[in-house]
Amino acid sequence: MSDRSERAQALLVPVSELHKVCPPQSIDIQRGPDEPAPSNTLGQQRAIDAIRFAMQVGSEGYNVFVLGPLGSHRHGLVEELAKDSAREKCAPDDWCYINNFADPERPRALRLPAGKGAEFRGNMQALIAEIRLAIPAAFENEDYGNQVKALEGETQEELEGLWGSLHEQAKREGIAVLQTPTGYVLAPLAEDKVIDDKEFEKLPKKRQKSIKESIQRLSEELEARIESIPKIRKRLRERIRALDQEVTAHAVNVLLGELKNKYEELPAVLDYLEEVQRDIIDNSQAFRQTESPALSFLVHDSSAVFASYEVNLIVSNEAGATAPVIYEPNPSYPNIVGKIEHRAEMGALLTDFRLVRSGALLQANGGYLVLDIHRVLGRPFVWEALKQALFSKQVRIESPSEIMGFATTATLKPEPVPLDIKIVLIGERWLYYLLSTYDREFGDLFKVAADLDDDIERSTGNVTAYAQLIGDRIQQRNLLPFDNAAVAKVIEQRARHAEDSERLSMHMRSLDDLLIQADHWARQRDANGVTVEDISEAIRHREQRQNRLQNKVIDAIKRDTLLIDTTGECVGQVNGLSITDLGEYRFGHPVRITATTRIGKGDVVDIEREVKLGGAIHSKGVMILAAALSARYAPDVPLSLNGSIVFEQSYGGVEGDSASVAEFCALLSSISGVPLRQNLAVTGSVNQLGRVQAVGGINEKIEGFYELCKERGLDGSHGVVIPYDNLKHLMLAEEVVDAVRNKKFSVYAATQVDEVIEILTGKQAGERDEQQEFPPETINRLVEDKLIDYAKKWQRFGAGAGGDKKTA
Amino acid sequence: MTRKQPEVRRVLIAVTEANSVPDLLHEVTEHLAEETAELVLVFLNDDRWRKAASLPFTREVFRISGVSTDFTSTRAEQVHQEVIDEILGRLRQFATDAKTTLAFETIPEQEAVRLHDLLTSDADVLVAPSSFRERPIYKEITRLKCRLRFVEPSEAARRS
Numbered sequence: 001m002s003d004r005s006e007r008a009q010a011l012l013v014p015v016s017e018l019h020k021v022c023p024p025q026s027i028d029i030q031r032g033p034d035e036p037a038p039s040n041t042l043g044q045q046r047a048i049d050a051i052r053f054a055m056q057v058g059s060e061g062y063n064v065f066v067l068g069p070l071g072s073h074r075h076g077l078v079e080e081l082a083k084d085s086a087r088e089k090c091a092p093d094d095w096c097y098i099n100n101f102a103d104p105e106r107p108r109a110l111r112l113p114a115g116k117g118a119e120f121r122g123n124m125q126a127l128i129a130e131i132r133l134a135i136p137a138a139f140e141n142e143d144y145g146n147q148v149k150a151l152e153g154e155t156q157e158e159l160e161g162l163w164g165s166l167h168e169q170a171k172r173e174g175i176a177v178l179q180t181p182t183g184y185v186l187a188p189l190a191e192d193k194v195i196d197d198k199e200f201e202k203l204p205k206k207r208q209k210s211i212k213e214s215i216q217r218l219s220e221e222l223e224a225r226i227e228s229i230p231k232i233r234k235r236l237r238e239r240i241r242a243l244d245q246e247v248t249a250h251a252v253n254v255l256l257g258e259l260k261n262k263y264e265e266l267p268a269v270l271d272y273l274e275e276v277q278r279d280i281i282d283n284s285q286a287f288r289q290t291e292s293p294a295l296s297f298l299v300h301d302s303s304a305v306f307a308s309y310e311v312n313l314i315v316s317n318e319a320g321a322t323a324p325v326i327y328e329p330n331p332s333y334p335n336i337v338g339k340i341e342h343r344a345e346m347g348a349l350l351t352d353f354r355l356v357r358s359g360a361l362l363q364a365n366g367g368y369l370v371l372d373i374h375r376v377l378g379r380p381f382v383w384e385a386l387k388q389a390l391f392s393k394q395v396r397i398e399s400p401s402e403i404m405g406f407a408t409t410a411t412l413k414p415e416p417v418p419l420d421i422k423i424v425l426i427g428e429r430w431l432y433y434l435l436s437t438y439d440r441e442f443g444d445l446f447k448v449a450a451d452l453d454d455d456i457e458r459s460t461g462n463v464t465a466y467a468q469l470i471g472d473r474i475q476q477r478n479l480l481p482f483d484n485a486a487v488a489k490v491i492e493q494r495a496r497h498a499e500d501s502e503r504l505s506m507h508m509r510s511l512d513d514l515l516i517q518a519d520h521w522a523r524q525r526d527a528n529g530v531t532v533e534d535i536s537e538a539i540r541h542r543e544q545r546q547n548r549l550q551n552k553v554i555d556a557i558k559r560d561t562l563l564i565d566t567t568g569e570c571v572g573q574v575n576g577l578s579i580t581d582l583g584e585y586r587f588g589h590p591v592r593i594t595a596t597t598r599i600g601k602g603d604v605v606d607i608e609r610e611v612k613l614g615g616a617i618h619s620k621g622v623m624i625l626a627a628a629l630s631a632r633y634a635p636d637v638p639l640s641l642n643g644s645i646v647f648e649q650s651y652g653g654v655e656g657d658s659a660s661v662a663e664f665c666a667l668l669s670s671i672s673g674v675p676l677r678q679n680l681a682v683t684g685s686v687n688q689l690g691r692v693q694a695v696g697g698i699n700e701k702i703e704g705f706y707e708l709c710k711e712r713g714l715d716g717s718h719g720v721v722i723p724y725d726n727l728k729h730l731m732l733a734e735e736v737v738d739a740v741r742n743k744k745f746s747v748y749a750a751t752q753v754d755e756v757i758e759i760l761t762g763k764q765a766g767e768r769d770e771q772q773e774f775p776p777e778t779i780n781r782l783v784e785d786k787l788i789d790y791a792k793k794w795q796r797f798g799a800g801a802g803g804d805k806k807t808a
Numbered sequence: 809m810t811r812k813q814p815e816v817r818r819v820l821i822a823v824t825e826a827n828s829v830p831d832l833l834h835e836v837t838e839h840l841a842e843e844t845a846e847l848v849l850v851f852l853n854d855d856r857w858r859k860a861a862s863l864p865f866t867r868e869v870f871r872i873s874g875v876s877t878d879f880t881s882t883r884a885e886q887v888h889q890e891v892i893d894e895i896l897g898r899l900r901q902f903a904t905d906a907k908t909t910l911a912f913e914t915i916p917e918q919e920a921v922r923l924h925d926l927l928t929s930d931a932d933v934l935v936a937p938s939s940f941r942e943r944p945i946y947k948e949i950t951r952l953k954c955r956l957r958f959v960e961p962s963e964a965a966r967r968s
Contacts, residue, residue: 180887183870185879187860196859212865226874
């Protein structure tokens with residue numbers, strides 16, 4: 001420890017700062033009987049207010065987009081609030097599709113009060129059943145048969161009279177009416193026999209003329225009478241039809257009269273019943289078929305006629321219930337808008353109003369529909385259909401193929417149903433911003449954003465509420481009871497998950513995972529409850545399941561495949577700290593950063609950027625440190641240095657500016673020639689004024705370097721230098737805290753880059769005196785002297801080069 | 809004491825172009841109980857169509873449409889053949905169903921005397937429409953030794 005300056009000692013982070021402990025005695029997971037459950041609302045007041053506001057505003061467009069990451073219990077919160085709001089509303093009306101007798105391809109939508117839809121459907125089914133019996137029975141009545149016979153008799157008499165009079169007239173005039181298979185021939189008679197041309201010639205001329213005239217006149221008369229036969233038969237059919245309608249009307253009026261009385265307060269239903277009555281009477285002959293004939297598929301099926309009076313109940317609500325709250329987990333087009341099904345019949349696809357199916361929009365009509373936006377956007381046509389429905393305030397059920405003009409089979413155009421709905425979209429923030437930016441209609445339809453907090457303040461009150469939240473979730477999942485110390489440990493882990501010792505993560509899925517896994521390990525040891533050890537076991541096993549790559553990196557370093565020194569000193573070389581993020585798991589590990597310098601024209605080259613392995617933020621960090629270098633040293637002379645910085649053995653991309661402090665130190669070491677300690681690792685970003693700034697992933701970074709040092713043997717010299725501003729984020733693993741407590745590992749916190757360089761070199765950085773000069777033998781003096789020296793040489797080199805040119 | 813009727817040897821159906829065969833078949837069925845009985849169809853051709861067609865001013869008025877057209881000799885022959893074909897078709901189907909043989913002959917009405925060759929005893933039956941009573945052939949029929957059965961036209965036949 002002799003090489004550490006006093007100032008460095010002052011920068012050591014006390015053990016108490018490394019991990020903010022949650023005292024078990026402060027934990028109380030029991031909730032009072034009157035206390036509301038905190039599970040879904042804790043720390044989300046802003047989002048809750050926004051959702052409630054959207055649900056209360058009746059104007060169009062006040063739909064809500066709930067922004068929050070996966071696993072933040074967005075659905076539970078939305079469901080709870082939507083159900084609260086739904087309780088203040090009555091159940092919406094029922095909706096049915098009924099046959100449009102005038103245009104069957106355009107089924108009509110019929111609205112009924114909540115609960116009446118199912119009743120009406122049942123009434124119509126009963127009516128059909130009664131009609132199926134009543135109408136054939138009416139036709140089987142003896143009176144009906146007698147009336148039909150009478151009508152047919154009258155017609156027959158009329159026809160016989162027609163022929164009889166013609167035959168008699170022809171006979172009187174000496175003309176025979178001969179039948180052929182297809183008609184009649186009028187021929188002259190002589191002595192009751194048909195005569196031929198020779199016999200005709202023998203007749204007196206007068207008689208011949210008379211015969212010709214008779215045949216001519218009788219032919220015309222015959223033609224006229226033949227023409228009148230279809231009319232006579234048609235008249236018979238019409239009379240029978242009128243009789244049928246009269247019989248049907250008599251049977252139906254009684255049955256429908258009861259229904260009309262029942263629904264007299266619903267004009268739309270009465271209108272429909274009137275239409276049904278007219279249609280039944282018009283189709284009375286179709287109801288007379290009582291038995292299935294042979295080859296029934298070739299004849300008209302009376303059941304199809306009865307089916308046209310069925311009621312397709314597409315939305316059914318319970319009278320006295322609350323408004324619906326629907327969550328559609330699979331928001332495909334049919335599931336959202338509805339669909340028109342078809343049935344195969346004789347090789348053709350047929351449909352009718354009974355095959356219209358409602359989607360979630362209609363099911364939630366009058367209430368709330370909750371959808372996951374990433375699923376909505378992932379299903380073809382759904383987003384556009386959703387917007388269309390909201391803009392038009394009606395649901396038009398049609399198939400996507402018809403919309404696209406690809407329909408290849410007969411389909412329907414059901415009457416649109418008026419829509420009054422609140423849509424709640426749930427999605428991640430980037431999707432909200434994407435839609436806000438690129439979809440101009442989005443803002444008109446989703447005027448309210450409810451932004452869920454990722455974490456909450458770790459205040460005393462919130463810790464208590466959080467403990468109760470943990471208690472609720474333990475209870476909901478039937479887990480073993482957690483003792484207070486275990487709950488305290490879980491709360492500490494929630495701070496660690498939030499990457500902030502002063503906040504608690506609201507990511508509920510990861511909380512549930514920890515609780516369930518701890519419960520598992522407790523059950524594995526046949527315990528009756530979950531203790532701190534079970535929490536630790538759960539954490540250890542989770543890391544063990546996921547740290548394959550981390551172990552590979554450490555192994556590569558141990559075997560000197562990846563070159564990282566953890567002892568000694570080296571000029572222009574420093575251990576930086578980087579984070580590898582694997583989604584559900586991330587880990588920190590050291591990375592060697594080197595810098596080289598020489599006289600030049602003032603460029604600091606970021607090799608990562610040059611080879612396009614560095615991201616924009618990393619490049620920005622390097623540019624800032626170059627600017628800091630220029631600003632801090634030899635401001636009166638041109639910066640005459642060429643420097644280059646690189647992440648050694650880094651073959652993937654590098655992003656972020658968290659290595660800029662380390663890069664700056666490597667650069668100063670290279671310029672000054674003062675070696676840097678290799679038993680330390682550095683993280684932090686630097687601004688142009690030399691201020692060290694906070695970075696992300698601080699816990700994993702520290703633990704990553706600790707793991708390597710532990711593998712190689714901790715001797716008390718190892719440690720990390722972090723930004724002071726990151727102290728509040730420290731929630732280090734217990735093992736690291738113990739190592740620091742036992743002085744096997746150190747954590748330094750710096751606010752200025754001078755502090756960092758002093759820790760890394762054991763030398764004073766040096767501050768400018770009244771003459772604006774750094775003290776001799778300080779790092780800053782060495783750097784400035786070197787840069788002035790470079791500038792002079794560069795000036796001489798330039799003058800020489802210019803003189804040469806002049807000479808030449 | 810009643811005299812027992814002899815078994816049926818031959819059933820002869822006599823029709824003209826104006827008769828309905830289905831009406832006669834019911835009567836024929838009653839007499840075809842004997843498996844050995846023979847069925848004979850005689851079509852009495854009275855030549856009325858040919859005679860009518862020989863006149864230049866006769867016209868055929870069609871039953872369905874009421875339209876009329878010249879009734880020519882060709883058309884008369886065609887009608888004659890159509891009627892025979894239709895009657896024969898029905899009788900052949902009937903004979904097949906009744907598992908008996910069918911003989912067919914066309915006789916001009918003025919040659920009705922030839923019926924004596926076909927119907928020689930009271931073991932034979934002549935089935936004819938009742939309208940034959942008004943035809944010249946009736947005198948010849950009454951002189952036959954066979955049994956006679958005259959059939960009234962049905963309601964449907966009258967209607968058509």
